[in-house]
Amino acid sequence: MSEQADWILAIVARLAVTSSVSNDPGDVSPSELRRLCVHLARSVLVTPRRAWADGSVAGHRHPERGQLMHLHDPISVQAAKYVKHVLDDGEWDADTTSLSDYLAELSEVVLDSQSDLYLEQDAGHWKLTFGRYSAVEAEDEGEPYTVVSFIPAKGLWLSGFRPERGRSYVASRGVVHDGRWIRVTS
Amino acid sequence: MDQGDIVRIAKLDRDLRSVERGLRNLPDVLTRRLEDRQGEAESDDRLADRLAFQDEWWNLIDRLDLLRIAYASGEMAAPQRRTFEALCPIILDDGPLIRDLGLRAPTPETLDVARQVAGRDIVTRSA
Numbered sequence: 427m428s429e430q431a432d433w434i435l436a437i438v439a440r441l442a443v444t445s446s447v448s449n450d451p452g453d454v455s456p457s458e459l460r461r462l463c464v465h466l467a468r469s470v471l472v473t474p475r476r477a478w479a480d481g482s483v484a485g486h487r488h489p490e491r492g493q494l495m496h497l498h499d500p501i502s503v504q505a506a507k508y509v510k511h512v513l514d515d516g517e518w519d520a521d522t523t524s525l526s527d528y529l530a531e532l533s534e535v536v537l538d539s540q541s542d543l544y545l546e547q548d549a550g551h552w553k554l555t556f557g558r559y560s561a562v563e564a565e566d567e568g569e570p571y572t573v574v575s576f577i578p579a580k581g582l583w584l585s586g587f588r589p590e591r592g593r594s595y596v597a598s599r600g601v602v603h604d605g606r607w608i609r610v611t612s
Numbered sequence: 613m614d615q616g617d618i619v620r621i622a623k624l625d626r627d628l629r630s631v632e633r634g635l636r637n638l639p640d641v642l643t644r645r646l647e648d649r650q651g652e653a654e655s656d657d658r659l660a661d662r663l664a665f666q667d668e669w670w671n672l673i674d675r676l677d678l679l680r681i682a683y684a685s686g687e688m689a690a691p692q693r694r695t696f697e698a699l700c701p702i703i704l705d706d707g708p709l710i711r712d713l714g715l716r717a718p719t720p721e722t723l724d725v726a727r728q729v730a731g732r733d734i735v736t737r738s739a
């Protein structure tokens with residue numbers, strides 16, 4: 427674990443003891459929360475990590491190197507998620523969204539102090555999910571809602587995508603525990 | 613047909629492909645998980661892969677449920693209806709895999725439609 431992990435663990439632990447009341451970051455200050463978000467967006471999100479081509483990635487061309495990918499080919503997690511959610515599932519316009527565009531939008535969601543922020547336990551780890559409607563001026567359920575999730579204490583980015591059910595997806599999953607909104611826009 | 617119809621049809625096509633690929637991919641996912649369990653402690657890469665897949669699968673089940681609604685309400689074109697109907701036996705056959713992987717099961721409404729379309733009387737419902 428990196429030497430940065432101590433302060434991250436401390437912030438997450440303090441977030442975790444907050445009440446289940448929405449919009450309650452407990453005693454974590456705005457600047458501490460900002461520091462965590464910057465770390466997640468500018469370091470964790472973009473640090474290449476190994477993944478494997480699954481059925482949604484195989485058959486597509488690598489977004490940077492151009493070669494046709496096969497099942498189980500090694501690939502960075504950033505490229506794998508881009509292929510799955512942009513090229514394969516069409517959650518973004520594949521004609522106008524490059525890999526760097528995709529990552530830039532995810533980064534914006536994490537850095538936006540108005541984005542929703544949800545904390546929950548998943549498989550024994552505290553997971554943070556950021557969420558934001560793509561058009562702030564049109565926050566209805568028809569607008570794409572982008573989620574970006576991390577296991578902060580392990581420095582792991584999990585995924586970034588646009589769930590079908592928008593914001594309601596975030597707190598609806600029955601497989602996680604102790605979920606609470608740290609920040610949620612009305 | 614207006615632009616809205618074109619967009620809706622394209623999304624249904626895309627969602628059908630996405631869900632079919634997800635369902636057909638499950639045996640491979642289970643194989644990988646079993647290989648992981650035989651190894652040493654789960655690596656962080658594998659942990660992230662597993663948790664991300666679980667979240668994305670949750671969304672796939674929501675997508676499948678919206679397809680079921682589109683199918684039941686007559687919003688699908690004939691080729692799309694045939695594609696959805698071809699998915700129904702796979703939805704039912706994947707039940708044990710979904711359970712073994714600890715993933716979210718299709719909604720009861722989706723399972724009911726799948727059972728009707730596939731002409732099966734017995735379907736396993738699991739959380």
